[in-house]
Amino acid sequence: MLEVLDIFKTYEGKPLLKGVSFRIEAGETVCLLGPSGSGKSTLLRIIAGLETAEQGQVRWNGRDLGGVPVHLRGFGLMFQDYALFPHLNAAQNVAFGLRMQNLPGAEIERRVREAMEQVGLAGFMRRRVTDLSGGEQQRVALARALAPRPRLLMLDEPLGALDRRLREQLLDDLHHLLRSARIPAVYVTHDQEEAFTLAHRLVILRGGRIAQQGSPVEVYASPASAWVARFLGLNNQMAGRVVSLAPLMVHTAAGVLRAQAARGFTPRLDQAVTLLARPEGVRFLGADQAGTGEAGALLDATVEDAPFRGGGFRLELRVAQHLFSFPAERPLAADTPLRLALPLESLVAYPEDRDE
């Protein structure tokens, strides 16, 4: 369906997109995920036709869309500042784009009703948009994007401005809507939780390049770099140096630890690495308790804090000079010494990778 091929773009002389390529297949939701400045919104605007790339192509079913203006691309757009018309009611707002297409009145009415039902606002047709809540306005904006039956839906941080509770609710709604409508969609966000919920596939951008793409499950289980891991919230990381290859042993401030090389990474002796301590399978032992004999790593730690996180606690631990956190069923008092036992596959070595 949609193919994005080797897109380059500079902004005020600085490279913003440095050769980005990906595809969207029928019915697929792809999330462009990245921190601010990674180029994700610019990429979306290029796909929409709002900006032009300096190099590369956007194709639909093999046809180059270069020169095709925004309104003829057949893409539905929904941005954070969704700009409803305050003088029109909800149905009139949704109908606005359809009138532009010169559709007959009965057809417009049918499509407006259909779109309002899709977003769960069937009874709100005649309401003034200024009387609607933020979440309801958001849905009207979504209905407006859906009503022309776009062949691709494009959403740019549509939930960015909403409070947490409303965001979670709309996220669920959006998830069901995208799955049931089966419209291919590109969804731009900096929020990994949103991306995990919505995406069939993630395209993670860093500094104008794709850092990794894959399903949320694949990417979370096997981040391509220490940076991607941090970006996905896997923040238990520390610097180290490889001191042995077979078994892989890494010298860190917390001792010399057994680790597993990240997929595709072949460590060299004395190489600087970043070690990621994943939360899967972690056990909390008494301070001097020995391990169980299975391969893995033992790290001495001290409890800093254990805030309640509904359904459990988050143990915040001092490990050498690093602050790690792990989910835990029970809290522990601050300053309690303990020992972390990590299974072999939960201590992962990556090439050293620091935030620039």
Place this chain on the structure above:
Amino acid sequence: MNNVTVRKLDPQRRETWRYYGRLLEQGAQYVLIEADFNRDDAVYHGVPFRRGDPFVEIYYTDRWYNVFEVHDRESGEAKCWYCNVSMPAEWQDGLLSYVDLALDLFVYPDGRQLVLDEDEFEALNPDEQLRQQAYAALEELRQLVRPQYGFHLA
């Protein structure tokens, strides 16, 4: 006169080798002895060992390794260092015992280092704690035994 008995033990504390040496020096946490190579001439990792080569050996009661400096019986020069990762040595009444953990570091006079017998160490089925201790000791040795920067036992 040989006045020290050295016993090398396996992790089950069975004696695997015994030899005799002369006490050179002892401190609160270490024992320095000299012993003569008492086997037939052989070449280890490219370095010729000859019967009667003097070994200067340091054992620690609080560290997880010991270091043998191998001197040539003719010239007296140090020709290599053989370092054993082991449990801390026990020292009492002229009897020195250590539990060997298979892992070794071999160091040439130019500073090149060889790690030996990692597979033998794994065959001991070490638990996490023992493996971390052993590799921390190995790493300490790699930092310590750097003859190119002037390291010498004697």
